[in-house]
Amino acid sequence: MLKQIKLSLERKKSNYDICIGSGLIQSHSFSFLESFTGSQIAVISNHEISKLYYEKVKLAIEKIKPCIEVQLISLTAGESTKSIDTFSEILDTLVRNKFKRNDLLLALGGGVVGDLTGFTAACYQRGVDFVQVPTTLLAMVDSSVGGKTAINHSKGKNLIGAFHQPAEVIIDTDCLKSLPDSEFSAGMAEVIKIAAIYDESFFEWLELNYRKICNKDASSLEYMIFRSCSLKAKVVEKDELEQGIRAILNFGHTFGHAIENLSGYGEVLHGEAVAVGMVLAAGFSNSEAKLEPSISSRLVKLLKHFNLPTKLPANLNQEQILDAMLLDKKNKDKGIRLVLIEKLGTAIIKEFSKNAIRDYLLNYKTKGEN
Incomplete structure (x- = not known):
């Protein structure tokens, strides 16, 4: 329907x-x-x-x-395609074909x-x-x-873009x-994200219906996609150009983009990196936003239901992660802006010093939350 x-x-x-x-x-x-x-x-x-x-x-x-x-216009699959070179090649094709301003891209x-x-x-x-x-x-x-909309730069994800x-x-x-199972799981990270930051009842629905979702029940999938898009649309309607509340949609992404960049684009799926990023942000929320530890545990459990990673890759150290996070486009001045959750359905944006995040990462166990 x-x-x-x-x-x-x-x-x-x-x-x-x-x-x-x-x-x-x-x-x-x-x-x-x-x-x-x-x-x-x-x-x-x-x-x-x-x-x-x-x-x-x-x-x-x-x-x-x-x-x-x-x-x-057919491209090679993968994150590395989202580049200046590919962008230039597409422009060349459009110009060569005399593509006009009232024509359309799909x-x-x-x-x-x-x-x-x-x-x-x-x-x-x-x-x-x-x-x-x-x-x-x-x-x-x-x-x-x-x-x-955006393309990547060698120093960071989505650094060149426009609304x-x-x-x-x-x-x-x-x-x-x-869709391969790994790609489906990666998409679930974004579904879980919007529920965690904006709709507690939807998060609870996901907890109750994860088996139906994993089994690709058609009505459950359609409802889940509709609910996710409806919630995101509400946020975008309030703040189209990300001057305020829309930034909460980046929950897990500051850590996640750093993980993607350091791992090499394409080595870790975006949703997988965001899943780990959400676990890190939720852990930080326990001390900095008074989030109940039980909520962090529920988040980790739900991510695991969809075979998503919840542990920081062992080969990444805190200094590498910090350097990558400093390039995040949401940052202002010399601080690092993070989206934290105070409780399910309620997110806040706070700025932290590099030292505060370094201390957190030093204390974070690479086994992740249990």
Whole structure:
């Protein structure tokens, strides 16, 4: 059954729909085409995903508007693709094909494809429209919603980016059938994150229904994705450009991005790094935000239900982590900003000195929380 969320922003022209349901690609549910006036759509995907879904997407577009020229820009899969070099190659292709400002980009894939496509759309001719068709759980519940776009720099993740909202987000839950278990688990980290920081009742629902989710129960998955997107939409509506409350969505990400960067992009999945980051942030919350230790334990237990890591990699030392954290784009002045939780559903943002975080990491046991 189709579920729809309308994300309404202060900049009215940025409003868009998030459509969630089974078989949306097959049923040609592409309402963005009703107002599309261009002649070309470039579908950006990776080699694996394009083999599964590109022809279906192309057929869906051509069924509605046969005159549109649909082209595929296929990329190598992996975080290393989210680079300046790949961005430049896509721009070269668009220019060569005389892509115009009223044409459209369509991101078909996971978070890497979505971030890269969105950033390209934000930059090309000072902004063209793009549509998100996420195929991974992480992209469905997090990166496709909210308009954050970025590419990586060798010194840090997402250091080069822009806010550019999609024209529409189309979430076909059937795409999860082809998703590897490790990628599904990585997506669950972002689901758990939004529940931990913003909705205690949703966190409790996840605790009660984790077996159904692991078994890919269709109605449970659809509800979970709808709830996650609805919560994120509420936060984004309050603070589109991350000047205030939206920063709470970075719970676990300051530690997580450092782990990703130091491990080498692609060696650790984003959701896996965020899972460990949330455990570290929750541990820090015990002393700095008076979070009850039992909440940290529940968080770790829930992450483990979905086979997510909860321990800091043994090969990383505190100085490496600190240096990477200092590059985090949320930081101000000389401190490090962290998102902590006071209780389930309530997050705060605090700034800490490098020494305070060093002391915490020194005392943190690499076995993680139990």
